[in-house]
Amino acid sequence: MTTHIAEMAMRPSWRDFWALTKPRVVAMLMVTAVVGMVLAPHEWLSAWQYTAAIIGLWAGMASAAVINQFADQQYDAMMARTQSRPLVKGRVTATMALTWAGFLAAASMILLTVWVNPLTAWLTALGMVGYAGIYTRYLKHASPQNIVIGGLSGALPPLLGWAAVTGQMSAEAWLLVLLIFVWTPPHFWALAIHRRDEYANAGIPMLPVTHGIELTKSLVWYYTILLLLVSLLPYLIGMMGPVYLVMAIVFGLGFMREAWRLRYHDKEGQAMKTFGFSIVYLLGVFGGLLLDRMISVAVA
Incomplete structure (x- = not known):
């Protein structure tokens, strides 16, 4: 009985998976992406195309955020600002986090490729690789200029929004x-x-x-x-x-x-x-x- 209660207590909730996506950071990035969409000169698209673009862009950014937390969990455990993250606390396993990241990445690529345009899909994928791969796995731990060089991937959202409605850069x-x-x-x-x-x-x-x-x-x-x-x-x-x-x-x-x-x-x-x-x-x-x-x- 005690073991069952302990297992239930450690079972992740939707809030844990939501926290893995760094919702505040991604929300701020999405604001810049939407502004890029509004500023871009384009003919009005269907409501579904705008919806697919917004969800697809969010899913790509959220996937990169999950991978960032997966890669950094040992460092997050040493810092007060990040010690309560779900992976550090063990509320979400590494397998769960990677599965969630993979689902978000796949959803992003499908939505953007099929209902938006391939350029936006590939630019979003490039941003994911830049942030979750190049910055998180290498630059962050290799150089004090990490945030300068790696900042390009985090600066892409307005370009993604622009490309989503125009198909151009x-x-x-x-x-x-x-x-x-x-x-x-x-x-x-x-x-x-x-x-x-x-x-x-x-x-x-x-x-x-x-x-x-x-x-x-x-x-x-x-x-x-x-x-x-x-x-x-x-x-x-x-x-x-x-x-x-x-x-x-x-x-x-x-x-x-x-x-x-x-x-x-x-x-x-x-x-x-x-x-x-x-x-x-x-x-x-x-x-x-x-x-x-x-x-x-x-x-x-």
């Missing part, structure tokens, strides 16, 4: 990728500063561990300057209008302010404030892209 779509690519290092390095000791104990060569916190703070500041400049490009090339420009400047200056405080007036908790605002920044800028497009369509 344009310069404008790659500009959205560049925006996220430049955003990723200051976003993640701010968190790495706060979690520096945990990364050191886990043997992960994050920049604050290998080159020190002060250099990392400086690079966070420099990247926010570069990010502001990059964020102006959609307006300068005529892709977006003044509404986007105002929001890009406001959120860009806000991110720079937090990075400045982190570098020159660091107080307890400032690294996490910078990290938190980086998320606000990304949602604000992509919200600006969406709002600008909606206004331009409404007044046309």
